[in-house]
Amino acid sequence: MTAAVSLIWLGLLPLLVQSLDFTYHNSSQLEAILKDFNSRYPAITYLYSIGKSVEGRDLWVFVVGKYPTKHTVGIPEFKYVANMHGNEAVGREILLHLIEYLLTNYQSNATVTQLVTNTRIHLLPSMNPDGFAASSPNDCDSVNGRFNKNGYDLNRNFPDAFEENKDPVQPETQAVMGWIKSETFVLSANFHGGAMVASYSYDNSYTVPPDNDVLMYLAQKYSENNLQMYSSNSCPGFSGFTNGITNGAVWYKVKGGMQDYNYIYNQCVEITLEVSCCKYPDPSTLQGFWNDNKVSVIEYIKQVHMGMCLDIFIQ
Numbered sequence: 001m002t003a004a005v006s007l008i009w010l011g012l013l014p015l016l017v018q019s020l021d022f023t024y025h026n027s028s029q030l031e032a033i034l035k036d037f038n039s040r041y042p043a044i045t046y047l048y049s050i051g052k053s054v055e056g057r058d059l060w061v062f063v064v065g066k067y068p069t070k071h072t073v074g075i076p077e078f079k080y081v082a083n084m085h086g087n088e089a090v091g092r093e094i095l096l097h098l099i100e101y102l103l104t105n106y107q108s109n110a111t112v113t114q115l116v117t118n119t120r121i122h123l124l125p126s127m128n129p130d131g132f133a134a135s136s137p138n139d140c141d142s143v144n145g146r147f148n149k150n151g152y153d154l155n156r157n158f159p160d161a162f163e164e165n166k167d168p169v170q171p172e173t174q175a176v177m178g179w180i181k182s183e184t185f186v187l188s189a190n191f192h193g194g195a196m197v198a199s200y201s202y203d204n205s206y207t208v209p210p211d212n213d214v215l216m217y218l219a220q221k222y223s224e225n226n227l228q229m230y231s232s233n234s235c236p237g238f239s240g241f242t243n244g245i246t247n248g249a250v251w252y253k254v255k256g257g258m259q260d261y262n263y264i265y266n267q268c269v270e271i272t273l274e275v276s277c278c279k280y281p282d283p284s285t286l287q288g289f290w291n292d293n294k295v296s297v298i299e300y301i302k303q304v305h306m307g308m309c310l311d312i313f314i315q
């Protein structure tokens with residue numbers, strides 16, 4: 001090749017950016033991917049860390065939005081949180097693929113353009129990076145990596161309105177609590193694995209929440225766009241759900257959970273999404289999980305625009 005021709009080839013290289021692969025990405029890869037997206041789409045993205053895990057890993061949040069760096073009047077704040085149980089790994093990759101989908105479809109797809117223009121979307125792909133580092137693929141049922149490095153279950157670590165939670169607040173929980181206080185989030189979901197269902201508050205009381213109709217509607221908005229979830233019987237041993245949704249406490253009671261904390265103390269509806277029967281399935285299944293969830297993740301974000309006025313109010 002002559003020098004001139006190779007220069008032309010080098011000039012083309014930046015255009016040939018590879019799309020995100022369907023595999024699990026460790027902490028350093030995840031950080032590199034987020035920084036790469038941020039540098040390729042600086043106008044509509046913002047990357048920040050809300051704190052560090054016990055082992056010192058950053059808890060990265062990636063924002064997609066027309067005004068990504070700060071709140072703008074009239075533009076609601078939305079969030080997705082994944083991987084708070086470190087061994088429940090599918091949501092972590094779903095969020096990375098969602099970022100790529102939003103960025104590559106902005107300005108070419110009208111729906112995505114409108115969503116990114118009118119919403120500030122915050123994505124925390126891993127709330128428990130230490131737990132993820134301690135877990136491994138094809139481990140469907142164990143608790144290896146579920147807890148943070150100090151051995152606490154982060155989804156039992158939040159202040160609880162129904163029962164005193166005496167567990168010391170962990171760095172990851174503290175970071176999320178500070179984050180929730182610093183942004184006016186109005187809608188959220190957190191991703192888990194080990195079942196297929198969208199679960200809604202309350203998690204720690206059989207009382208019917210004042211916004212029960214809204215919560216059920218939102219959970220079903222997610223489930224009805226995921227056929228596996230909606231069929232309610234896709235995981236062995238689970239057949240008691242209807243339309244892929246359940247009240248949290250009716251399924252099993254959770255003290256110190258994140259979704260009740262968001263809803264009760266912060267007037268932000270959060271639902272819990274169980275998206276895979278196996279907690280950490282083989283990487284070859286990831287493309288299928290993305291396909292099964294990609295309509296739901298978009299439809300659920302859209303709901304932030306339906307204009308919710310909640311009845312819940314606890315100071």
Ligand SMILES: *[C@@H]1O[C@H](CO)[C@@H](O)[C@H](O)[C@H]1NC(C)=O
Nearest residue numbers: 024025026027028029030133
């Ligand atoms: C992350 O994965 C990459 C690619 O497999 C590997 O080179 C790197 O050592 C891993 N990093 C850590 C901290 O495990």
Ligand SMILES: *[C@@H]1O[C@H](CO)[C@@H](O)[C@H](O)[C@H]1NC(C)=O
Nearest residue numbers: 105109110111112294295298
């Ligand atoms: C645009 O994106 C929406 C939301 O993801 C999707 O439902 C729709 O099929 C896309 N439109 C086209 C023309 O690809």
Ligand SMILES: [Zn+2]
Nearest residue numbers: 085088192193
């Ligand atoms: Zn979980």
